[in-house]
Amino acid sequence: MILKTENLEDSVSVEISKNAVESTLESSSEVVKSAVEKKEITSKPEKPILDKIGRSYGTGRRKESVSRVWFKFLEEDSKEENLFTVNGKEINAYFKRSTHSSKATDPISFLKKKFLVKGFAKGGGLSGQADAVRLGLTKAIIKSDPEMHSILKAQGFLTTDARKVERKKPGFRKARRRPQFRKR
Numbered sequence: 001m002i003l004k005t006e007n008l009e010d011s012v013s014v015e016i017s018k019n020a021v022e023s024t025l026e027s028s029s030e031v032v033k034s035a036v037e038k039k040e041i042t043s044k045p046e047k048p049i050l051d052k053i054g055r056s057y058g059t060g061r062r063k064e065s066v067s068r069v070w071f072k073f074l075e076e077d078s079k080e081e082n083l084f085t086v087n088g089k090e091i092n093a094y095f096k097r098s099t100h101s102s103k104a105t106d107p108i109s110f111l112k113k114k115f116l117v118k119g120f121a122k123g124g125g126l127s128g129q130a131d132a133v134r135l136g137l138t139k140a141i142i143k144s145d146p147e148m149h150s151i152l153k154a155q156g157f158l159t160t161d162a163r164k165v166e167r168k169k170p171g172f173r174k175a176r177r178r179p180q181f182r183k184r
Contacts, residue, residue, distance in 0.1 A: 049143040055116075058139030062131035062161060065124035069136035071144055074114035084108070084117040086133060100130040107138045107157050110148065135160060 050056055055072040067086075074080055084105060086094040095101040108115065117137060121129035138157040142149050152158060166175040173179055 048145060056140045056144035058136040058141075058143065060132040060134065060136030060139065062135065063124045063128035063164060065121060065128035065132040067119055067121040067129060067132035067136040069117065069119040069133060069140045071137060071140035072116045073144060074116055076114065078114060080114065080116070082108075082115055084119075086119045086121055086129075095126060095130055097126070100126050104130045104133040104137070106134055106155075107141055107152055110151055110155075111141070131161065 048056065053072070055070045058069045058071065060067045060069065084091040086104070091101050091105060095104060108117070117140075119133050119136065121133055123129075124132075134157065138152050142152060142158075149158075168175055171179075
């Protein structure tokens with residue numbers, strides 16, 4: 001198949017064959033594949049992003065809650081146990097309901113190393129804070145171990161829930177609740 005187009009300004013005819021187009025596409029895809037194999041094109045950082053102490057940081061938000069989470073892998077020969085604190089309290093002491101504490105600790109279930117997590121949550125209620133801690137922890141884990149990105153993304157831990165409380169409108173009792181109708 002031959003495509004013909006004419007440029008009326010220069011009155012030049014251009015012929016493009018299907019084989020020429022396919023060969024160009026194949027050569028460009030080979031260049032991209034070789035660049036990915038050589039790790040010239042990457043979507044994630046190769047090195048962990050850590051502070052001076054060896055911790056990674058992540059911020060999570062949900063509803064009105066905001067959390068700041070610091071995460072650190074411990075050495076295998078370390079005598080310390082896995083430690084997870086939120087606002088200076090152990091996770092189960094801060095989040096009384098098991099659903100909140102399990103939601104906040106979901107990303108840790110994929111880790112095989114010992115870890116230390118220190119989180120601070122403020123604003124909103126406990127449910128929003130649990131979701132904010134979970135998102136902040138997920139981001140911190142990815143910064144300390146970039147290979148975990150695909151695993152945590154597949155589980156849906158990187159997806160943020162953007163729903164917020166709708167504001168009250170004037171003349172209404174709530175955001176959408178109208179006043180009761182009176183016929184007389």
